[in-house]
Amino acid sequence: MKNQLKVLRAMRSWSQADLGEHLDVSRQAVNAIETGKYDPSLPLAFKISRLFALPIEEIFDDEFEGAHND
């Protein structure tokens, strides 16, 4: 899933290890999320959202463009 994690991290001048420490995950996890190779769980997505004080949908883009049915 595309996301803004790398940009948000750069704005704070954090390394992947710094972000990993904030989120209590490894650098591999941060790298895998940033490169779209791994989609975080909902709890981790909320943690990221709280850390950057942004809504989840502003950080992650599921590229859904269809209209809602309801």
Next chain:
Amino acid sequence: MTNLKERTMTDADEMANNNGRRMLWVIVSGLGIMMTAGAVAGYLAAHEAQGGGALGTAGIVTLCVCAAIITGLAFAIWRNVSKMKASNEGLTRREKLNRNMIYGFLLVGGAIGLLPAFYDTSVGNSDTGPALIFADSPMPPVMALMLVFFWAVIMPIIAWFWHKRAIDEQEASAYREGGYYAAYAFLIGAPMWWILWRGGFAPEPDGVAIFMLFASIWTAVWLWKKYR
């Protein structure tokens, strides 16, 4: 003005992202050293069996080539381990715990593997040496009980702690995925081997070989998904 990659990747990040490849090199080089050393031992044993004496030019050249291969592989291990150590400066708390647990586990595994090399583990005409662990021949009861205790009591405790404290969700996902691949390989491969054996097309299924294949596939997929 620095680009985004320069701003977002520290040296330690960049180095850590190559650790999977380095670890693979270390494993392959280690196996290469063992196989080359085995070839040297086999060559010398065959030479001894044929009457021994001074080695001819071909023998000396063969041993020199093997020595050069072992030296080259040892250098590759040293170089990759040095780079992995350097990248460890920026490890997160979880990563440090994970790394220490894996190192500890490798040490214990290595010690168990080497146990038969230092103690007389033969029972009757059974196999001896490090290969005893994976052989079908009888082993001393005390050693069997020690191994079972480690595998059935110590291992689950370490595994529980590792899953709960050391790994994060990305590694847990990689580990689960490795389990899926290994489970399907087992579900498809084991009955296939059994049926082929019954049909006279294959040797009798070997439980140890099946276990080793299962564990190897699981580990390979786990590391691939973790570091890719």
